[in-house]
Amino acid sequence: MGNAACCRNNPSFAEIASDIFNSHTNIATNQEDIRKEQSTTTKAKIDLAYINLTEWSTSERMARVQEIDYSPIALSMTNTFETRDLKITPKGIESSKRNLQDGVVYFGCKYKDLLGNYVVDVKCKLANEHFNNKFRGPHFMIYFDLTEHAYFLHDFPIGFGTFIKITEIYTLENDSLLSIGETFILVNILYKNNEDTFPKLRLKIFRTGALTEVYSFHAQEFYMCRILIGRSKKCNVVIDDGMISKIHANVVFNNQKKWIIEDGTGDECSLNGMWVFANQDFRIVENMEFKACESFFRVLSL
Known part of the structure; x- marks a missing residue:
């Protein structure tokens, strides 16, 4: 796992979000993209004034989580300031300043909102004090799902975004947002029409201090052939980023007619x-790693 301090110089997810959203809007208006694209990056349009947390703190939910006997999560958190272990149960986390056992644990850089209410259970202090105030509020939460009887990770549209480490072959979807080193990659899967089974792959590269770059690949040309991403000049997608490997990832259009990505060379x-942006709720599994609020997290046991 990378050095936690490396995150401090990254552009925040909030800072690049408007550029990503605007570019995606332009992409969606191209005539060739007949299939309607559902934007998940609209989560990046930040409203710091209000996030509704009350729906998770109903009396019915709080009563039900008290009755559940389920194994807790042992979670490690590492950042510039500290390394600590957390224990999360179906009720939440002990000694929370919110003082509610609602089966939810909120993470953020400030305990209180602008009105002075406690809205965060676990404080993840940012290196930049200006950002601590600017991105006040919950950045993400871990909650116990009463139907699935499992823990899930949910991102809020504040701050730096929550990114899950990819450790296995991952199927790319339209609007997937990847983070490698200090670079963000926005993925678009583009179909000519509803019968098209060989969609084009478009990768839009966002990097601090550099012009946005766009790479396009046709499925027919790269069927079962690797598209290499990295620093090396022999890569199909060359990224001048000292925090990434010579060959950092590879993409293939497979025999199931899906664009898939794998970390490294495969070997x-x-x-x-x-890392992939949590644009939907992710089920938490053992050994899972994710990063948010300039901190790295690892699930030690479940």
């Missing part, structure tokens, strides 16, 4: 890993 993992 060797990349230096700092590959």
Whole structure:
């Protein structure tokens, strides 16, 4: 796992969000993209004034989580300031300043909102004090799902975004947002029409201090052939980023007619890993790693 301090110089998810959203809007208006694209990056349009947390703190939910006997999560958190272990149960986390056992644990850089209410259970202090105030409120939460009887991770549209480490072959979807080193990659899967089974792959590269780059690949040309992403000049997608490997990831259009991505070369993992933005709720599993609020998290046991 990479050095936690490396995150401090990254552009925040909030800072690049408007550029990503605007570029995606332009992409969606191209005539060739007949299939309607559902934007998940609209989560990046931040409203710091209000996030509705009350729906998770109903009396019915709080009563039900008290009755559940389920194994807790042992979670490690590492950032510039500290390394700590957390224990999360179906009721939540002990000694929370919110003082509610609602089966939810909120993470953020400030305990209180602008009105002075406690809205965060676990404080993840940012290196930049200005950002601590600017991105006040819950950045993400871990909650116990009463139907699935499992723990899930949910991102809020505040701050730096929550990114899950990809450790297995991952199927790319339209609007997937990847983080490698200090670079963000927005993925678009583009169909000519509803019968098209060989969609084009478009990768839009966002990097601090650099012009946005766009790469396009046709499925027919790269069927079962690897598209290499990394620093090396022999890669199909060359990224000048000292925090990524010479060959950081590879993409293939497989025999199931899906664009898939794999960390590293397939035989060797990349230096700092590959991460995908949590644009939907992710089920938490053992050994899962994710990063948010300039902190790295690892599920030690479940």
